[in-house]
Amino acid sequence: MAEATIRDVARRAQVSVASVSRALNNLANVSEHTRARVNEAVQELGYVPHAGARSLSLARTNAIGVVLPDLHGEFFSEIVRGMDKEANSRGYLLLLSNMHTGSAQAANALKALRGRVDGLIVMAPHLSEEDLAAALPSTTPAIFVNTPAVVHDGIRLDNAAGAQAVAMHFIELGRNRIVHISGPRDNLDAEERADAFRRALDGSGVQLEVINGDFSEESGEDSIRTLIASGTSFDAVFAANDMMASGALQALRDAGLAVPGEVAVSGFDDIPLARHIGLTTVRVRIAELGQRAIVRLLSIIEGDQGASGQELHSPELIVRTTTLPK
Amino acid sequence: MAEATIRDVARRAQVSVASVSRALNNLANVSEHTRARVNEAVQELGYVPHAGARSLSLARTNAIGVVLPDLHGEFFSEIVRGMDKEANSRGYLLLLSNMHTGSAQAANALKALRGRVDGLIVMAPHLSEEDLAAALPSTTPAIFVNTPAVVHDGIRLDNAAGAQAVAMHFIELGRNRIVHISGPRDNLDAEERADAFRRALDGSGVQLEVINGDFSEESGEDSIRTLIASGTSFDAVFAANDMMASGALQALRDAGLAVPGEVAVSGFDDIPLARHIGLTTVRVRIAELGQRAIVRLLSIIEGDQGASGQELHSPELIVRTTTLPK
DNA sequence: CTGAAAGCGCTTACAG
DNA sequence: CTGAAAGCGCTTACAG
Numbered sequence: 001m002a003e004a005t006i007r008d009v010a011r012r013a014q015v016s017v018a019s020v021s022r023a024l025n026n027l028a029n030v031s032e033h034t035r036a037r038v039n040e041a042v043q044e045l046g047y048v049p050h051a052g053a054r055s056l057s058l059a060r061t062n063a064i065g066v067v068l069p070d071l072h073g074e075f076f077s078e079i080v081r082g083m084d085k086e087a088n089s090r091g092y093l094l095l096l097s098n099m100h101t102g103s104a105q106a107a108n109a110l111k112a113l114r115g116r117v118d119g120l121i122v123m124a125p126h127l128s129e130e131d132l133a134a135a136l137p138s139t140t141p142a143i144f145v146n147t148p149a150v151v152h153d154g155i156r157l158d159n160a161a162g163a164q165a166v167a168m169h170f171i172e173l174g175r176n177r178i179v180h181i182s183g184p185r186d187n188l189d190a191e192e193r194a195d196a197f198r199r200a201l202d203g204s205g206v207q208l209e210v211i212n213g214d215f216s217e218e219s220g221e222d223s224i225r226t227l228i229a230s231g232t233s234f235d236a237v238f239a240a241n242d243m244m245a246s247g248a249l250q251a252l253r254d255a256g257l258a259v260p261g262e263v264a265v266s267g268f269d270d271i272p273l274a275r276h277i278g279l280t281t282v283r284v285r286i287a288e289l290g291q292r293a294i295v296r297l298l299s300i301i302e303g304d305q306g307a308s309g310q311e312l313h314s315p316e317l318i319v320r321t322t323t324l325p326k
Numbered sequence: 327m328a329e330a331t332i333r334d335v336a337r338r339a340q341v342s343v344a345s346v347s348r349a350l351n352n353l354a355n356v357s358e359h360t361r362a363r364v365n366e367a368v369q370e371l372g373y374v375p376h377a378g379a380r381s382l383s384l385a386r387t388n389a390i391g392v393v394l395p396d397l398h399g400e401f402f403s404e405i406v407r408g409m410d411k412e413a414n415s416r417g418y419l420l421l422l423s424n425m426h427t428g429s430a431q432a433a434n435a436l437k438a439l440r441g442r443v444d445g446l447i448v449m450a451p452h453l454s455e456e457d458l459a460a461a462l463p464s465t466t467p468a469i470f471v472n473t474p475a476v477v478h479d480g481i482r483l484d485n486a487a488g489a490q491a492v493a494m495h496f497i498e499l500g501r502n503r504i505v506h507i508s509g510p511r512d513n514l515d516a517e518e519r520a521d522a523f524r525r526a527l528d529g530s531g532v533q534l535e536v537i538n539g540d541f542s543e544e545s546g547e548d549s550i551r552t553l554i555a556s557g558t559s560f561d562a563v564f565a566a567n568d569m570m571a572s573g574a575l576q577a578l579r580d581a582g583l584a585v586p587g588e589v590a591v592s593g594f595d596d597i598p599l600a601r602h603i604g605l606t607t608v609r610v611r612i613a614e615l616g617q618r619a620i621v622r623l624l625s626i627i628e629g630d631q632g633a634s635g636q637e638l639h640s641p642e643l644i645v646r647t648t649t650l651p652k
Numbered sequence: 653c654t655g656a657a658a659g660c661g662c663t664t665a666c667a668g
Numbered sequence: 669c670t671g672a673a674a675g676c677g678c679t680t681a682c683a684g
Binding site: 111115 | 572
Binding site for chain 3: 005006007017018021022025049050051052053054055056057058
């Protein structure tokens with residue numbers, strides 16, 4: 001048997017569907033008698049309103065589309081957790097959509113959300129704003145998270161501040177042959193971290209070598225292994241994320257180099273693992289980023305005049321054993 | 327200006343909305359001429375179909391509701407990742423819904439999904455099947471994941487096999503004063519692990535003490551700290567998950583007890599951290615659990631006759647340094 | 653191959 | 669306070 005509809009309830013309660021609708025939505029203009037009959041019929045039929053039909057009628061879905069490149073890694077799961085928590089407490093559901101590389105695929109992912117959500121959270125550190133804008137319905141509220149954005153409202157991590165803090169820390173420790181393992185090319189976070197780190201070291205007399213990694217643990221390990229094999233000497237490593245830092249630590253250990261005695265190491269992100277391995281890193285309050293994204297999106301959707309433009313979240317340097325003073 | 331609708335396209339292309347619909351859905355019975363005009367109009371207007379309206383008409387949403395207790399921890403993020411991957415590749419979106427404790431709240435969470443999804447994945451290790459069944463629309467396909475289920479189709483982890491493997495491993499190592507730090511009461515996984523572990527040790531002459539934890543790292547640490555303070559001596563610890571095992575390791579280290587020399591330690595789950603700290607554990611292919619849940623749900627939704635009933639996923643013992651032979 | 657019309661399950665002016 | 673009717677944006681028999 002098919003699920004009961006509002007018509008079934010109306011028939012059973014001997015009232016019109018209009019009255020059923022009013023009663024269910026707790027409108028004032030319904031007599032107690034009618035309300036009671038409706039509730040009774042709802043119980044008897046086990047009626048549950050059809051949210052899809054309601055959305056169409058109201059032009060409101062109470063759902064938020066979350067478009068992200070990939071669910072891999074603690075970063076994304078944490079940010080989704082922050083969004084989910086805030087959204088749920090405000091009566092919204094999250095609709096997840098993976099956006100694979102390739103702007104055509106990205107456009108389709110975005111289009112599939114039309115008519116399903118009231119707004120969009122877009123995370124795409126690898127796409128340009130133009131590509132995204134072309135696929136974004138202009139009338140849909142959207143917040144860009146850690147995504148290149150000039151025109152759109154967004155939330156970003158202050159990568160520069162984090163990288164700078166690491167640079168200053170290394171200088172204070174007296175390290176002067178520094179290696180930076182960067183993230184993948186074309187990734188916004190990776191670029192900003194590398195650029196700021198380089199700038200912060202400029203003119204300090206410190207020698208800097210940059211190796212290109214890809215945010216994976218293996219790339220961190222390989223980078224350092226190769227570097228050591230080449231005979232290069234260095235006394236500090238700044239990896240653009242914690243996973244690469246973890247790989248670097250393994251390579252250093254395998255090579256018999258003491259950390260932090262001979263080489264100081266810092267990561268970026270402060271994933272839970274970092275604390276366990278005593279890794280100095282830059283703490284990003286990831287879940288909070290996600291939560292803020294929802295707060296701002298809802299303030300647009302619900303018409304409050306929230307702050308517009310870019311919001312920058314400052315990370316914090318967390319010093320642990322991998323950079324204790326010599 | 328509002329988004330274009332199918333009517334706008336029809337008007338512009340000078341055909342009926344029926345023809346537009348047919349053209350957009352690539353039906354055969356549309357002349358090339360009409361198809362071309364429609365495509366042109368779509369381009370000019372930047373028309374994107376309204377998925378919500380389409381769903382109502384088709385009684386099909388191409389969305390799957392995922393109901394879970396909490397996004398905390400690597401377990402849930404991994405399982406969602408597995409589901410998301412499979413769902414996306416099959417053209418479905420995931421709609422996330424948090425189910426807080428309390429069966430009334432749970433019922434509402436489930437109801438809010440009516441008319442929004444084609445099927446449900448339900449994870450609720452803390453609720454009884456009756457509570458859930460009362461709130462579940464009987465006509466909606468559903469798969470229960472790691473949730474008490476007799477009537478419904480489900481996927482479960484073979485907790486008993488995992489706990490047994492740990493017990494055998496400890497016995498082979500010659501350990502005979504064993505401690506089990508269990509998960510929270512009323513949690514299905516926790517119960518099954520504890521019960522199976524106890525049974526496997528029965529009659530082996532091994533002495534077993536069970537302490538009640540709550541799956542948090544702190545509870546693992548506190549449990550062992552308290553135990554040591556009480557003067558109890560033991561030579562092996564089986565924590566019901568890796569986080570508690572990690573806490574236990576810290577307490578042991580602080581107390582100066584050698585691992586595995588004096589005390590062998592095993593966890594459960596094999597979260598990424600486990601490898602880093604050399605923790606022996608029971609590997610659960612979490613993402614695979616999520617993927618299988620989607621595969622089975624879709625086979626119900628799409629009418630293929632998939633296997634019904636409970637599917638049991640066998641975990642695998644991973645021996646690392648925390649249980650090397652003395 | 654094409655269009656007018658009914659229908660999916662709701663909400664809401666409008667008139668009473 | 670209540671009901672008949674139109675409308676949200678699609679799809680699809682039905683008749684031509």
